[in-house]
Each structure stands twice: as structure tokens, then as C-alpha cells.
Amino acid sequence: MNALHDSAASPATIERKTFCGICEAACGIIVTVQGDAVLKIRGDVDHPNSKGFLCPKGAAFGAVRDDPDRVLQPLQRQADGGFVPVSWDAALDDIGARLRGIIRRHGRESIGVHLGNPNGWNYGAFMWLLGMAAALKTKHLYTASSVDINNYWVVGELLYGHNLVTPFPDIAHTQFLIVLGANPVVTHGSMMTAGRVKEQMAAIVERGGRVVVIDPRRSETAAQFEWQPMRPDGDPWLLAGMLKTILDEGLADTAALHRQTRDADALPALLATVSGDRVAAETGIAWAEVQALARAFAAAPAAALYGRCGASLGPFSTLTNYLINLLNIVTGNLDKRGGMVFGQPMLDTEGFTRLFGINGYDRWRTRVDGIPEVMGTSPLATLPREIRTPGKGQLRALLIASGNIATTSCASGDVGAALDELDLLISLDPYITETSQRAHYILPPTLWLERDGMPIFSQMHAAVPYAQWTPASVAPRGEARDDWWIIDEICKRIGLVPSASRAAQWLGKLGIRLTPATAVDLFMRLGSAGDRFGLKAGISRRRLFERTSGVALADVPAVGVSRQRVHHPGGLIPLRQPLMTAEMARLVARPTSHDPAYPLQLVSIRELRSQNSWLHNVPKLTPGDRRPHLRVHPDDARALALQDGDEAAITSPWGEITVPVTISDEMMSGTVALPHSWGHAGGWRRAVAIGGGRYNDLTSNAATEIDLPSGNAVLNGLRVRVARRNVALAAAS
Numbered sequence: 001m002n003a004l005h006d007s008a009a010s011p012a013t014i015e016r017k018t019f020c021g022i023c024e025a026a027c028g029i030i031v032t033v034q035g036d037a038v039l040k041i042r043g044d045v046d047h048p049n050s051k052g053f054l055c056p057k058g059a060a061f062g063a064v065r066d067d068p069d070r071v072l073q074p075l076q077r078q079a080d081g082g083f084v085p086v087s088w089d090a091a092l093d094d095i096g097a098r099l100r101g102i103i104r105r106h107g108r109e110s111i112g113v114h115l116g117n118p119n120g121w122n123y124g125a126f127m128w129l130l131g132m133a134a135a136l137k138t139k140h141l142y143t144a145s146s147v148d149i150n151n152y153w154v155v156g157e158l159l160y161g162h163n164l165v166t167p168f169p170d171i172a173h174t175q176f177l178i179v180l181g182a183n184p185v186v187t188h189g190s191m192m193t194a195g196r197v198k199e200q201m202a203a204i205v206e207r208g209g210r211v212v213v214i215d216p217r218r219s220e221t222a223a224q225f226e227w228q229p230m231r232p233d234g235d236p237w238l239l240a241g242m243l244k245t246i247l248d249e250g251l252a253d254t255a256a257l258h259r260q261t262r263d264a265d266a267l268p269a270l271l272a273t274v275s276g277d278r279v280a281a282e283t284g285i286a287w288a289e290v291q292a293l294a295r296a297f298a299a300a301p302a303a304a305l306y307g308r309c310g311a312s313l314g315p316f317s318t319l320t321n322y323l324i325n326l327l328n329i330v331t332g333n334l335d336k337r338g339g340m341v342f343g344q345p346m347l348d349t350e351g352f353t354r355l356f357g358i359n360g361y362d363r364w365r366t367r368v369d370g371i372p373e374v375m376g377t378s379p380l381a382t383l384p385r386e387i388r389t390p391g392k393g394q395l396r397a398l399l400i401a402s403g404n405i406a407t408t409s410c411a412s413g414d415v416g417a418a419l420d421e422l423d424l425l426i427s428l429d430p431y432i433t434e435t436s437q438r439a440h441y442i443l444p445p446t447l448w449l450e451r452d453g454m455p456i457f458s459q460m461h462a463a464v465p466y467a468q469w470t471p472a473s474v475a476p477r478g479e480a481r482d483d484w485w486i487i488d489e490i491c492k493r494i495g496l497v498p499s500a501s502r503a504a505q506w507l508g509k510l511g512i513r514l515t516p517a518t519a520v521d522l523f524m525r526l527g528s529a530g531d532r533f534g535l536k537a538g539i540s541r542r543r544l545f546e547r548t549s550g551v552a553l554a555d556v557p558a559v560g561v562s563r564q565r566v567h568h569p570g571g572l573i574p575l576r577q578p579l580m581t582a583e584m585a586r587l588v589a590r591p592t593s594h595d596p597a598y599p600l601q602l603v604s605i606r607e608l609r610s611q612n613s614w615l616h617n618v619p620k621l622t623p624g625d626r627r628p629h630l631r632v633h634p635d636d637a638r639a640l641a642l643q644d645g646d647e648a649a650i651t652s653p654w655g656e657i658t659v660p661v662t663i664s665d666e667m668m669s670g671t672v673a674l675p676h677s678w679g680h681a682g683g684w685r686r687a688v689a690i691g692g693g694r695y696n697d698l699t700s701n702a703a704t705e706i707d708l709p710s711g712n713a714v715l716n717g718l719r720v721r722v723a724r725r726n727v728a729l730a731a732a733s
């Protein structure tokens with residue numbers, strides 16, 4: 001090809017605005033594309049929330065899109081475990097035929113659906129997966145929430161009458177932020193979409209306020225603010241102790257309690273059995289310091305107590321989350337400027353889920369373990385037993401969309417083995433992963449740059465309420481198709497309309513199928529921010545497509561709205577919660593465990609250049625030695641005769657893995673920490689070559705080892721022992 005021909009053919013360079021679909025920050029970005037190539041990604045200063053911020057993951061996403069290991073054609077697994085490419089028609093027709101056979105033999109309720117984390121940036125997939133499960137009338141709807149935030153959904157229902165009501169810090173105005181088990185400097189905020197979150201936290205201190213980070217590890221966030229070390233799982237004790245102090249010393253905001261709640265007189269009984277000595281023993285924090293923290297929090301002019309994975313992946317995570325909410329409520333910081341505020345989404349997700357009967361709690365229990373449903377879902381912890389336990393409703397076929405549960409779910413080894421026992425496993429994933437390699441078919445999805453997008457999840461917790469909906473920035477690679485399209489095509493072949501809506505079912509009978517874009521646009525335009533089809537000034541998909549940086553819906557989240565936002569009678573928050581009283585009693589009754597066989601506690605680490613189990617296959621995001629290293633305090637290392645760089649075996653009651661060790665005083669002595677969701681297998685060659693131990697081979701999915709009210713997995717605070725590898729080998733032989 002000569003130069004002249006080359007230049008004549010080379011397409012123009014174009015800049016397109018959209019948002020990053022990797023994490024909840026949903027940063028506004030500008031993508032430079034040439035033809036179907038992504039040349040560059042940079043931050044968009046005009047975005048209402050992120051204001052130009054970009055992290056290394058977003059910047060490197062072009063390399064993920066172009067990854068040579070990306071699956072670009074439907075793959076069918078062969079008897080030898082290898083995969084061969086097949087046409088879309090062949091794959092979909094065969095899947096349809098097999099599903100019809102399974103339905104004939106075992107009924108629709110034997111088919112399951114799993115939604116992994118990346119669906120949070122994939123509204124079409126999200127809706128169509130929920131719709132498919134609703135149309136199947138299956139109880140086998142699983143989501144990543146059950147290894148993450150099921151406890152939030154339960155507390156939302158108990159206190160505010162809707163799972164999706166989950167207040168978040170008004171970070172731009174608070175004077176006192178307590179960060180309980182979260183590392184926003186690295187993770188950029190979760191259940192809180194606050195752009196430039198590190199700068200916003202620094203600004204609290206600059207305006208004379210405080211940021212206190214309570215964490216067994218001096219995390220990247222703790223290192224920049226006040227670090228209060230605490231034992232893993234000390235959270236419910238710390239919170240109960242703080243609440244007791246506030247009530248005993250008359251520091252509660254009685255006017256706020258009167259205005260926003262009922263049955264506040266039930267609170268002292270909840271805490272009757274909590275003693276200062278026990279709080280100190282369980283947290284490792286002196287009782288006087290717990291009291292001082294409570295007094296300072298109550299005295300601050302505006303304060304917010306924010307908890308995340310450190311507080312939501314422990315054995316009492318619903319109780320913990322409940323107590324977090326109580327502290328914010330009792331101190332008068334709920335629904336207050338600079339306190340905890342309610343979200344103002346562009347799409348009324350609360351109304352949407354209510355309309356279709358999706359929200360709710362404990363309307364039924366899981367078949368094998370009797371765990372309460374949460375928003376119509378079953379927890380991942382139950383999945384292997386639902387596959388293996390015979391009887392009506394046994395799980396026979398599963399469609400997994402963007403989930404790598406053979407690594408990210410509790411008891412990952414058991415999950416992998418159970419998936420092999422299914423009659424049919426379908427995985428929608430851009431890679432051959434530990435999970436998708438077990439599938440009969442891997443179907444290649446478009447990635448977020450290649451499809452239109454709206455921040456379906458992030459919009460619910462945005463520090464600056466905003467709306468954004470952008471067209472695809474670049475064409476899909478290969479034969480990749482939008483996840484929702486794939487789901488729709490599978491549903492067509494089994495005679496389903498993937499929707500919980502009766503209207504959609506009727507239209508389906510007439511041969512009319514909505515797209516997710518049409519359905520969301522319709523709902524959004526009828527909602528409070530919508531244009532009511534031209535009757536008022538407001539948003540629609542067409543208008544948002546013209547303003548690709550997004551539009552602020554307000555400067556700040558509204559306050560003084562709790563009566564409207566609480567879905568309980570009178571708009572009042574009911575503070576008498578028998579379920580939580582029972583949990584408190586269970587906590588108090590549980591002996592402080594010091595098992596000499598497992599003297600240490602293990603917690604998870606997240607890293608700047610990783611997103612859970614993915615983004616591990618591109619060199620840009622995996623420089624140097626990327627194996628997950630176990631962080632061990634120098635005192636513990638000395639006692640275990642561990643040197644920096646040694647290989648060590650970590651043993652829990654449920655498994656053992658081997659990892660290299662880094663000795664660091666960032667840990668509290670007695671606690672060790674390891675990055676989660678490494679240890680890959682399958683066809684992502686670099687990720688596999690990096691190797692490393694798989695954290696969740698140490699965790700349990702037993703019905704006794706989860707948070708009981710929510711079914712949420714326990715992934716932090718695991719009891720373990722650690723030994724130098726050669727020592728462990730000698731002991732074993």
C-alpha cells in the first residue's frame with residue numbers, strides 16, 4: 001500500500017465525550033478515536049462530578065479494548081476443554097434448543113441468571129437480566145451484591161422502606177467524616193459517587209474539619225488522614241459503644257429524632273448488654289477513646305459516618321450497617337447539609353423497582369438453606385448447594401453476565417467445581433476466565449466504550465446530582481454484541497420477553513420488542529427530571545445525547561426531604577427493629593474467639609491499577625511483580641520467622657494458598673492483608689502468567705459463615721495462620 005493511498009484512506013481523528021464505565025466514580029472522559037481505533041482517553045473538565053479527574057485504569061482502557069486475548073467471536077467448548085469459534089446463529093440456536101430441553105424436563109425455575117459487578121455500567125444488560133429472571137419466575141437470580149452490599153439493601157428496606165434508599169456523605173459540606181473500612185483514595189468511592197474524592201476529603205481538613213479512618217490497615221486513605229487502627233470485625237462493637245455513649249450522655253438530637261423517626265425509645269434496650277470493657281476487647285481501642293470519638297462526632301456541626309467493604313464484608317454486616325445509619329440519624333446528621341443525604345437520580349430507580357415489584361426483603365427463602373431473599377435475589381453463597389441438591393427447583397442451567405465467580409465469590413474453589421456440574425453454563429465475558437472457561441458457550445460482549453451508556457448505578461449516590469447518557473464512542477471489535485442483545489436473542493429462542501412488565505409481555509405477544517434504550521427513555525421522561533414528552537423543560541435521551549459531558553440536576557443534593565424519601569407510613573423511620581435486636585443479642589452471645597490454630601485475621605486489599613478480578617491482562621496496568629503479596633506486621637513476621645519476599649502458606653479452616661510476603665508496619669499486629677481476586681486461569685495469558693494465590697479459596701460459603709439477615713458473604717476478618725512455605729511443607733510431610 002503506497003503512502004498516498006494510505007493517507008487518503010486514514011480516517012479523521014475525532015474526540016467523543018462519555019464516562020468511564022469501570023468504577024462507581026463514573027468519571028467524565030474525552031476519547032480520541034480514529035476510525036475504529038482508540039488513540040487516547042483523558043479526563044473531561046466539564047463533567048459535573050469528576051471535573052477532569054482520571055485514574056490509570058480509565059486512561060489505559062484502550063489497551064483493554066484492544067487486548068489480543070479478548071474473545072471476539074462466540075466460542076463453543078469441546079470435549080477436551082478447548083474452545084472453537086462458532087457463528088452467532090449456531091451458538092444461539094444451540095443454546096435455545098438446550099434451554100428448551102431443560103425447561104421441558106425441569107421447568108423454568110431450574111434456570112438461573114447471575115449479574116456480576118460490571119453490569120453497574122451496563123444499563124441494558126442490567127434490565128434485561130432482571131427481566132429474564134422475572135419472566136422465568138426463577139428464584140435463581142444471583143448478583144455480586146451478595147458478596148458486597150446485600151446488607152445495605154436490607155437496611156434500606158428496614159429503615160427507609162426501600163432497598164435502594166442508601167444515604168451517602170454530603171462530602172462537599174461535612175465537617176467530620178468517619179471512614180469505617182473504606183479506602184476511597186484507591187477505590188474512588190463506593191456507594192458514594194464523589195468526584196475527586198481525595199481532594200474533597202483533604203478539603204474537609206483544610207476548612208477545619210476532621211477525617212478519621214478506622215481500619216486495621218494504614219491504607220492509602222488512612223495514611224493521609226487520622227488513622228484509628230481497629231481489629232477486623234470490631235465494627236458493630238465500636239458503633240454500639242459510640243451509640244451507647246451518645247444516648248447515655250444525652251447527646252442525641254432529640255428534635256431530629258422527633259421529626260424523622262418513631263420508636264426512638266426502643267434504642268436503649270438494643271444496647272443494654274453492651275459494656276465498655278467488651279467494646280475495648282473486641283475493637284482493640286480503649287473505651288475512653290471510643291467515647292471521645294462519639295462525643296466529637298455528636299458535637300460536630302455537620303458529620304457523616306461512612307462505611308464500606310471493611311464494614312460490609314464481616315459476619316455481622318447488616319447489624320453493622322444498621323448501626324452506621326443509627327449513628328447518623330441519632331446525631332441529627334441524616335438529611336442535613338454536610339451530613340448523610342439522599343440521592344437524586346436522573347432515573348427514578350426506586351419508583352422503577354417498586355413498579356415492577358423488584359424491591360423487597362424476605363418475601364421468600366432460598367430452597368436449600370432458607371436464607372431470606374433480598375430484592376428477589378438469592379445469595380451467591382448458596383449457589384453450589386442449589387446446583388447439587390436434588391429436588392424441584394434444582395439449578396440446572398446458568399447464564400453468567402460479567403461475573404468471575406470462580407474467583408470473586410466466597411469459597412471460589414467450590415463455586416468452580418459446582419459450575420462444572422451444570423447441564424448448561426453460558427458466560428457473557430470478554431475473556432476466557434477461571435469462570436467462563438467452564439462454560440459450554442462464551443459469548444463476546446461489547447465493552448463500555450463500544451455501546452451507549454448511562455450511569456445506572458452511580459447516579460443513585462452522586463454528590464452532585466447529574467444526568468448523562470452518551471452514544472457509543474467507537475465501534476465494537478470483532479463480532480462483539482451488546483450484552484442486552486445477546487440476552488434478548490437467547491430469550492427469543494425460549495419464547496420469553498425479558499421483562500417484569502405486563503405491558504412489555506403484551507407487546508411481545510404482538511411481536512413488538514422494546515429495547516432497553518426505549519424503555520429507559522420512556523421511564524426517565526415521565527420521571528421527576530424528565531421532559532414529560534415536551535410538557536416541561538427536562539431531560540430525554542435525545543437531549544442528553546447533545547450534552548455529552550452530562551448535566552447537573554442540582555448544585556448539591558437536597559436536604560430536608562426525609563418525609564418524602566422514607567417510604568414508611570408518615571415518612572417516619574421506624575427505630576424498633578426486632579430483627580436487629582436479635583442480631584445484637586447474637587453478637588453479644590458470641591464468645592470473643594481466640595483460636596490458637598488460627599491466630600491471625602486476614603483482610604482484603606484493593607489496588608489502584610486493578611478492578612476486582614479484571615484489568616489484569618494488559619501490561620500497562622500490570623507493571624513489575626504483580627503477584628498479590630501478603631502484608632505482615634514486623635512483630636508477626638518476627639514471631640513467624642518470615643523475611644521480606646518469603647513464600648508463605650496462608651491456611652484458613654476452609655483452604656490454603658501460597659503467596660509472597662511483604663513486611664510492613666502498615667498493618668496492625670495480628671492482622672494480615674492480601675489483594676483479592678488474583679490467581680487466574682483460562683485464556684487471559686498475562687493474567688495467568690502473573691499467578692498468585694486466590695484469596696477466596698480461603699473463604700467459606702457455609703450457611704453458618706455468612707451474615708444471616710442478608711446472606712452477604714464474609715470475606716474480611718478471616719481467621720488464618722501463616723507459615724513460611726518450606727516450614728509448612730516440612731510439617732505436611
Ligand SMILES: Nc1nc2c(c(=O)[nH]1)N[C@H]1C(S)=C(S)[C@@H](COP(=O)(O)OP(=O)(O)OC[C@H]3O[C@@H](n4cnc5c(=O)[nH]c(N)nc54)[C@H](O)[C@@H]3O)O[C@H]1N2
Pocket residue numbers: 023024117148180181182183184186187188189190214215216217219230231232233234235308309310311314603604605606607608609610611612673716717
Ligand atoms: N482501584 C480499584 N477501585 C475499586 C475496586 C478495585 O478493585 N480497584 N473495586 C470497586 C468495588 S467492586 C468496590 S465494592 C469498592 C470498594 O471500596 P472500598 O470499600 O473503599 O475498598 P476496600 O479496599 O475493600 O476497603 C476496605 C477497607 O476496609 C479495611 N477493613 C478490612 N476489614 C475491616 C474490618 O473488619 N473493619 C474495618 N473497619 N475495616 C476493615 C481494609 O483494610 C480496607 O482498607 O471499590 C471499587 N473501586
Ligand SMILES: Nc1nc2c(c(=O)[nH]1)N[C@H]1C(S)=C(S)[C@@H](COP(=O)(O)OP(=O)(O)OC[C@H]3O[C@@H](n4cnc5c(=O)[nH]c(N)nc54)[C@H](O)[C@@H]3O)O[C@H]1N2
Pocket residue numbers: 115116117118122144147148309313401402403404405407408409428429430431433445446447448483604611612613614676677695696715
Ligand atoms: N476476597 C474478596 N473477594 C471479593 C471482594 C473482596 O473485597 N474480597 N469484593 C467483592 C466485591 S465488592 C465485588 S463487587 C465482587 C466483584 O466480582 P465480579 O462480580 O466477578 O466482578 P469483576 O471481577 O469486576 O468482573 C467480572 C467479569 O466481568 C467481565 N466484564 C467486564 N466488562 C464486561 C462487560 O461489559 N460485559 C460482560 N459481559 N462482561 C464484562 C470481566 O472480564 C470479568 O471477567 O468481588 C467480590 N469478591
Ligand code: SF4
Pocket residue numbers: 020021022023024025026027053054055056057058059188
Ligand atoms: S476512578 Fe473509576 S471511573 Fe474514574 S477513571 Fe478511574 S476507573 Fe474510571
Ligand SMILES: [Mo]
Pocket residue numbers: 117148
Ligand atoms: Mo463491589
